[in-house]
Amino acid sequence: MDLMRKLELLADAAKYDVACTSSGSDRGAVRGRLGATQAAGCCHSFTPDGRCISLLKVLMTNVCAYDCAYCSSRCSNEVERAAFQPRELADLTIEFYRRNYIEGLFLSSGVLSTPDYTTELMIECLRILREEYGFRGYIHAKTVPGTSPELVDVMGRLVDRLSVNLELPSQESLALLAPQKSRQQILAPMRQIAESVAESKETRALARRRNTFYSGGIQRAVGDRPFAPAGQSTQMIVGASPESDFQILSLSAALYRSLSLKRVFFSAYTPVNDDARLPRTDAVQLNREHRLYQADWLLRFYQFDVSEIIDEGSPFLDPDVDPKANWALNHLECFPVEVNTAPYEMLLRVPGIGVRGAQSIVRARRTAQLREQELRKLGIAYKRARFFITCNGSYAGGGVAFEHDALRMQLASPIRGGRHGRRADHVLPGQLSLFEGESFASKAPAVPALPPREKALAEERDALLPEWSMR
Amino acid sequence: MSSAQAYPLQDVAYLYDGTLEGLLSAVFLAYERHEDPIDVVREDEYEPRLLQSAIPVETDFDRANRVRRGVERACGRAAFTAIVRASTCEGYDTGAIVYRFVRYAMSRPESMRSMPILEELANPAVADLLRLVKHAGNESERMRQFVRFSHLENGVWFARVNPNANVVPLIMGYFAARLNDQPFIIYDEAHHLAGVYDGRSWQLVAGDAVSVPPATDHDRQMQEAWKRFYDALAVDARYNPELRRHFMPVRLWRNLTELEPRAAR
Numbered sequence A: 001m002d003l004m005r006k007l008e009l010l011a012d013a014a015k016y017d018v019a020c021t022s023s024g025s026d027r028g029a030v031r032g033r034l035g036a037t038q039a040a041g042c043c044h045s046f047t048p049d050g051r052c053i054s055l056l057k058v059l060m061t062n063v064c065a066y067d068c069a070y071c072s073s074r075c076s077n078e079v080e081r082a083a084f085q086p087r088e089l090a091d092l093t094i095e096f097y098r099r100n101y102i103e104g105l106f107l108s109s110g111v112l113s114t115p116d117y118t119t120e121l122m123i124e125c126l127r128i129l130r131e132e133y134g135f136r137g138y139i140h141a142k143t144v145p146g147t148s149p150e151l152v153d154v155m156g157r158l159v160d161r162l163s164v165n166l167e168l169p170s171q172e173s174l175a176l177l178a179p180q181k182s183r184q185q186i187l188a189p190m191r192q193i194a195e196s197v198a199e200s201k202e203t204r205a206l207a208r209r210r211n212t213f214y215s216g217g218i219q220r221a222v223g224d225r226p227f228a229p230a231g232q233s234t235q236m237i238v239g240a241s242p243e244s245d246f247q248i249l250s251l252s253a254a255l256y257r258s259l260s261l262k263r264v265f266f267s268a269y270t271p272v273n274d275d276a277r278l279p280r281t282d283a284v285q286l287n288r289e290h291r292l293y294q295a296d297w298l299l300r301f302y303q304f305d306v307s308e309i310i311d312e313g314s315p316f317l318d319p320d321v322d323p324k325a326n327w328a329l330n331h332l333e334c335f336p337v338e339v340n341t342a343p344y345e346m347l348l349r350v351p352g353i354g355v356r357g358a359q360s361i362v363r364a365r366r367t368a369q370l371r372e373q374e375l376r377k378l379g380i381a382y383k384r385a386r387f388f389i390t391c392n393g394s395y396a397g398g399g400v401a402f403e404h405d406a407l408r409m410q411l412a413s414p415i416r417g418g419r420h421g422r423r424a425d426h427v428l429p430g431q432l433s434l435f436e437g438e439s440f441a442s443k444a445p446a447v448p449a450l451p452p453r454e455k456a457l458a459e460e461r462d463a464l465l466p467e468w469s470m471r
Numbered sequence B: 001m002s003s004a005q006a007y008p009l010q011d012v013a014y015l016y017d018g019t020l021e022g023l024l025s026a027v028f029l030a031y032e033r034h035e036d037p038i039d040v041v042r043e044d045e046y047e048p049r050l051l052q053s054a055i056p057v058e059t060d061f062d063r064a065n066r067v068r069r070g071v072e073r074a075c076g077r078a079a080f081t082a083i084v085r086a087s088t089c090e091g092y093d094t095g096a097i098v099y100r101f102v103r104y105a106m107s108r109p110e111s112m113r114s115m116p117i118l119e120e121l122a123n124p125a126v127a128d129l130l131r132l133v134k135h136a137g138n139e140s141e142r143m144r145q146f147v148r149f150s151h152l153e154n155g156v157w158f159a160r161v162n163p164n165a166n167v168v169p170l171i172m173g174y175f176a177a178r179l180n181d182q183p184f185i186i187y188d189e190a191h192h193l194a195g196v197y198d199g200r201s202w203q204l205v206a207g208d209a210v211s212v213p214p215a216t217d218h219d220r221q222m223q224e225a226w227k228r229f230y231d232a233l234a235v236d237a238r239y240n241p242e243l244r245r246h247f248m249p250v251r252l253w254r255n256l257t258e259l260e261p262r263a264a265r
C-alpha cells in the first residue's frame, strides 16, 4: 500500500482522538539538531470544523484485536487496515516538521496482536526520531491498555506527554462498551505515569540545585531523559453512556487532584457504528460538551470547587446559562463588588470578567481609579459585568432588577450557532470565548515580560484551542 | 534635516524611511530641535496637512542607538523590546505612537519609577503602544503557525508569507533556532522583505524581485501528503467554517499549502 493511502487511513482512524495540543513542554533549540518546543504549544492549521491541527496525529496501525462498541477500528468492523513501518512514520514526521506543518507527532494505536507488541513498534518509531534523528520537537503518545509497566516506562522517556484514555466515565459503561479493557488496565498506567512524572521532576530539580559558591556550581549530570515532562492528559466519551454531568465533573476533579492530570478532555459521542449497546441517535451532544468544558475551565482556572458548579440534586449543567453565570445568579449576596478594591479571587467570579481581565484590573488599578471607560479597555465584557460590579461606588446595571430571574434573562446565552452540517443545530458556535464576551484568547500576552503569567497563558491557550473531537 | 525654516516649529510632521532606525532617528531629531511633531510618518505614506511643515528625517544608526540606550536606561530592556515590536505595525499613527511613548518613557515622574512602565495600562501613551505590541505579537504568532516551507532544487527551504505587519524580523530567530540545520528564506511579499538564514546566522534583505527555483519532486510529494492528511481530518458532523476562518484568516490562505486547490485524484 502506498504511503499516501496509509497516511489517509491512519489519520482518519485517529481523528476522533481528542487533544492535539503541543503545550506544556519548553525545550530550547540545540545547534545541529532539529526542533524545539514552546510551553504554549502551537496550532499549525485548522480543520474545516475549526479544530486545531498541531501534531501529526495518526495511529501506528488501525488493526485491532479489541472490539470497543464506539470505535471504527474495532475488530468486528470491516474496514481497510494499514500499519506504518516505524521508520516510515519517523521520516514522515521529520519531513512535515521541516516544512513547519506540525509541532511533532501524536501517536496512538489499535492493538496489533498484543499490547506489548504494539507498544514496541511505537517505541521503535519514537526511538528513531529521538535517538537516531535527534528530534527535539513535541511527541505525545497514548499507551495501549494492557501494556506492561516496563514498556510504559521506556515510552515515557521518549515523549513529552504520555496519556491513557479513560474512555468512559464509569466502570459499568466500560464493561459494557469496551469489554476487553478493564478499569485496572487504565488506572494502573495512569498512576504509574503520575508517579514517574513527579519523581523525574524531583530528581532533576535536585541534580540542578546549586551546591557551591563557585561560579557555575558543580552539576551532577542528569543522565536520564525526563519522564513525560508535559505530563499526562486523558479523554472520555460523553453521551455514549448514561452518566450525568455531575458524575463526569466529579471524576475529572478527582483526576486533577489525585493524578495531577494536565487536561481532561470530553468528547461528544459521534455515532460511527450501528450497535445495540449505543444510544440510537444521530445527534452529537456538542452543546453539552461545550458546557462541560466551561465547567472544567472553572475548576482549573477560576478556583471553583465541583460542589459550587453542580450537585447531585440537579446533575446536569444548565443549557441556557453558562456555569459561571449560574453560580453568580445563585450567590447574589456576594455582589456587586467594587472593581477598585475587590480581591482578585472575587473579580474572577464576576460574569464577564475573565482571568486576563481580572489580572489587568488588578494591575491597572494600582495607578488609576477605574471607571467604566477604563474598564472597557481592559478586555472585559462590560455588558455582562455591569450587573455585578460598582466602579468607584457607582452601579451601572440599573434598569434591571437585582434579582435572580431578571438577571438570568440578561445573562442567558444559549449556545447559538448551527448553520452548517447535517446536525446543524448541534454545531459548536465557537471555542474562542468560553464565556460570552470574556477575552481569554490572545496568543501573545497583552503585556510583555510578565513571567509568572506565561504559564497561565500557556494553559489558557491549551484550553482555549481544545481541538476536541470525539471517539 | 535640510529645512530652511526656523525651529522649533509648531505644527510639524517628521517623515522617516519606514525602518526602526529611521523612526528612532526621528525621535532623536525631536529632542534635538526641541520640537513636538504632531505626525511621525513613513515618507511614502505621508498625507500633507494644511499649514503643516514636513521634515524628512535622515536615518542615522548612532542616533537611533542613543535613543535605544536612553529608553533602556530609563525604563529597562522590556520597554525597548516593546518599541521594536510596535514599530513593525502598519498604520498611519504607528510612528507617532512610538514617539509619544519614548517621550513619556524619558520623562516619567520619579514617583512612578518603581512600577514597570508597561504596566501603566491606564496611561494612553502606554496603552496605545501596547495595542501595537499586541497586534505585532498576534501576527508573529500567526507566522509561527502558518509559515510553510518548501524544499527547492537548490537545497534551500523557502516560504512566502503575507503578514499584515512587518514581522519577519521578529520571527527569524525562532525559526533559525528550531530549524537550525536547514538554510531557509522567509519572503514577505507584502513588505518586500526577505529573512535569509544560511545555516549559521540570519539577516534581512530588502527587495521586490525574487526568483524562486522549482521545488523538488520529493517536496511536491510531501505537499500532497500534507494535503491528504489535512483532508482526512475533517469531521463532517462538526463543519464550522466561521470558526476556521476565525483562527486562520482568509487573507493568509493563499500561502497555505493545505488550502491550495486539489489536483484531481
Ligand code: SF4
Residues within 6 Å of the ligand: A064, A065, A066, A067, A068, A071, A072, A073, A074, A075, A109, A110, A111, A178
Ligand atoms: S478504541 Fe482502541 S482498543 Fe478499542 S477497538 Fe478502537 S482501536 Fe481498538
